[in-house]
Amino acid sequence: MGLLIDGQWHDQWYDTGKTGGAFQRSTAKFRNWITADGAPGPSGEGGFRAEPGRYHLYVSLACPWAHRTLIFRKLKGLEEMIGTSVVHPDMLSDGWSFADDYPGATGDRLHGLPFARDIYLRADPQVSGRVTVPILWDATRQTIVSNESSEIIRMFNAAFDHLTGNTADFWPEDLRAAIEPVNDRIYDTLNNGVYKAGFATTQDAYDAAVRPLFDTMGWLEDRLTTRRYLMGDRITEADWRLFTTLVRFDAVYHGHFKCNRARLVDYPNLWAYTRELYQRPGVAETVNLDHITRHYHYSHETINPHRIVPIGPDPDFLAPHGRETLQAA
Structure with a gap:
């Protein structure tokens, strides 16, 4: 995973030499919020009102952080309101790519750009930071609303309820x-x-x-x-x-x-x-074990230098779970 420094791409991994060998995740760069009326959220600036067709979600099917947002988009009935683009599972020297030559990879359906970094640069030509997914894009203001998954799922949880009528609340x-x-x-x-x-x-x-x-x-x-x-x-x-x-x-x-x-x-x-x-209902549709297995093993050359993608286990996620009668403590 590379990064942008003053708008220039650098194929540069995390420098664990400065942290005693420990991995330290970078913080998200864009922290605005979609709200029902466009008022400011807990961080960032206002002006991002919930509207059908205004927002677009860029995701990787392999990434657990992006997966959160896909689940909430599904559970909250937002598929018709928020479009999606899916990156290629291989994240190599150019970072996340919109190449569409792998099953499930869609290309950039909104702009036709080649790399996820181009979305960041479209929002801020001088941006610095890691290029991560998910990316929540505002087509009206032509900028990134947020690339912080924990906040995107809270936006999806409530901001569009008055439009969809879906009042399921996962943040009571x-x-x-x-x-x-x-x-x-x-x-x-x-x-x-x-x-x-x-x-x-x-x-x-x-x-x-x-x-x-x-x-x-x-x-x-x-x-x-x-x-x-x-x-x-x-x-x-x-x-x-x-x-x-x-x-x-x-x-x-x-x-x-x-x-x-x-x-x-x-x-x-x-x-x-x-x-x-x-x-x-709907959750299995958001899980793509092929993208998951391919991405991790093929993309992380420092861990798997020969890029051998293992056959992996075959878990039966559809086996009966038997938890229906378990009562809350």
Whole structure:
């Protein structure tokens, strides 16, 4: 993954030499919010009113952060309001590409540009930072609304409700204070923890990442013994933020990122919970294990220099999960 510096592309990986071998994720650059009336959100500036056809979502089917936004687009009935473009699974020296010569890759349906970095440059010709997905584009103002997935899913959760009539709420006000620490632990040790383990370049950095990761897996396994979902009997954003990591775990994180103390399928509650979420209407359509397996193994040359794409496991996400009668604690 390269980056832009003052509008110029550099094929440059994270410099773990400055961090003792530890991977440190960059923060998102664009932090505006779509709101129902266009008023400013918690960050950025106002002027991004929810309107049909105004916004376009750029995603990778391999990326768990982008996957969150696709799930919320589906669950909130936003397919007709927000178009999508899907990048090629191979992220090489030019970063995310809009080449469309791989099944599922669509090209840039909005501008016809060759690379994701061109979307950033269209928003700001002098921009500096990593070129990541998802990218939420405003076709009216010709700029990026946001490239922060955790905030995009909250926009999708509520901003368009008055237009769609879909009032499903995955960020309920009465659970927000309880959701935040759960989100924080899962993000630090698991969502991002798999990357901290996989991209570590020293033993100490790897050990510091992988041990808390499996502590959290055990904590989640215990939590889901008495709760159908992370917060009890209601499914929330915390579940979907976790799901996109779990659904990739055995296929790529277990082997490719050396998170091999145990597999997802070795945790009965977590595995059944993942199957239940996968089987929710519309969710399976957002999961593409071919893109997931191809991207990680083919793109990360520092980890897999020969770019051998393994055959991988064949998990049965459609097997009965048996969690229907589990009561909330």
